[in-house]
Amino acid sequence: MSQKRTKRGRGQLGQAAVETAIVMPLFVFLILGIIQLALMHQARSMTKYAAFKAVRAGILHNADKKAMELAALAVLLPVISEKSGGSQGAETVKSTRSASDYAKKMGDLKNNQFPENSGLKYAQVAICSPTSGEAGSQPGQGTNLFDYPETPNSLQKLKSKKLSIELTFNYRLFIPFVDRVIFYISRGQEAQHATLFKDVVRMNTTATGVTGPKDSPESIRKSLANQKVYVVPIRAKYALRMQSDFVTSNLSGQSECGN
Numbered sequence: 001m002s003q004k005r006t007k008r009g010r011g012q013l014g015q016a017a018v019e020t021a022i023v024m025p026l027f028v029f030l031i032l033g034i035i036q037l038a039l040m041h042q043a044r045s046m047t048k049y050a051a052f053k054a055v056r057a058g059i060l061h062n063a064d065k066k067a068m069e070l071a072a073l074a075v076l077l078p079v080i081s082e083k084s085g086g087s088q089g090a091e092t093v094k095s096t097r098s099a100s101d102y103a104k105k106m107g108d109l110k111n112n113q114f115p116e117n118s119g120l121k122y123a124q125v126a127i128c129s130p131t132s133g134e135a136g137s138q139p140g141q142g143t144n145l146f147d148y149p150e151t152p153n154s155l156q157k158l159k160s161k162k163l164s165i166e167l168t169f170n171y172r173l174f175i176p177f178v179d180r181v182i183f184y185i186s187r188g189q190e191a192q193h194a195t196l197f198k199d200v201v202r203m204n205t206t207a208t209g210v211t212g213p214k215d216s217p218e219s220i221r222k223s224l225a226n227q228k229v230y231v232v233p234i235r236a237k238y239a240l241r242m243q244s245d246f247v248t249s250n251l252s253g254q255s256e257c258g259n
Contacts, residue, residue, distance in 0.1 A: 029177060036175035036182060043079045043171050044234055050075035051167040051238035054125055058163050059240055062247040065125050069112055072123040072167055077105050080122060081174040082115060083229070091174030091229075116229060120170055120220045126256035128164040128237065132248050164239035166257045170217070173230040183230035187222070 050072040057071035058064065077096050084092045096102050114120045173179035221231045237257075 032175050033178045033181075036173060036178045039079070039175070040171065040173075040182075040232075040234070043076075043169065044236075046076055046079050047167060047169045047234045047236045048238075050123065050169065051165065051236040052240075054123070054167050055163055055165050055238045055240050058125075058127075058165060059242055063127060063163060063250040065127070065250070068125045068165065069121065069123045070110070072125065072169070073109060073112055074106060076123060076169055077102065077109070079171070080105075080109065081172045090176075091172060091179075093174065114170075114224070114229075114231075116224060116227060118220050118224055120217060120224070120231070122170055124168045124170070124217070126166045126168070127251060128166055128239075128255050128257040129162065130164075130251060131255060132251040132253050161242045162239055163242055164237065164257075166235060166237045168217070169234045169236075170221070170231050171234050173232060179230040180225075183221075183225060183232060186232040187218075 053075050054068040054072040058068045061067035079093070081091045081093045084090055094101070094105055096105055109122065112121050112123060114122070173182055217233065221233075224231055
């Protein structure tokens with residue numbers, strides 16, 4: 001009887017080991033996925049606030065994109081990661097707990113460019129409205145006169161006094177194993193909504209089928225994925241009413257937003 005019980009006990013231990021080997025990877029992957037999605041939710045909240053800071057900077061600096069992007073970047077510093085120990089290192093987020101930490105990290109990222117020489121920006125601003133045509137100006141002035149009485153109609157006047165932008169935060173995923181999965185899921189979603197993005201061409205229905213011009217953000221993100229740097233775009237819009245005249249030369253002839 002004791003030998004039978006011993007064999008049965010060994011069999012149960014073997015079965016438990018096999019079950020653990022099957023379930024444990026899935027369980028670990030689930031936990032890591034929850035952590036990464038929670039961090040992405042935090043980044044989404046930060047992006048919304050960064051969009052507000054960016055449009056506020058645009059009001060103060062005549063819709064200057066560089067000023068708006070730097071203002072957004074200053075907000076997004078706590079959620080920006082980078083490779084530690086060279087290109088083969090792990091993704092880490094440097095601390096921004098003190099003024100010195102903030103100054104150092106802001107100094108490292110002030111060019112707003114990914115260190116992999118990709119040409120991709122961390123924070124990229126697109127001006128939705130007004131366009132140069134909507135803003136208008138007094139002939140020869142090059143500025144939108146805030147109280148100019150000869151605005152053709154009230155709708156145009158309303159558009160010309162409200163600065164609306166779309167901020168794209170190129171968020172680097174840094175939780176191992178799940179970063180690649182989330183990246184390709186996000187590319188599949190971009191493929192489904194390709195008509196909303198001017199620089200995206202849907203080539204097929206697979207997740208890896210999103211492509212575009214060589215220098216488009218989508219193509220650059222795909223190129224970075226080949227270097228095991230997985231980036232997903234997080235977008236937020238914000239609009240504020242202008243409080244004074246601004247130079248219309250910083251505005252384009254058409255809306256830069258995809259939708």
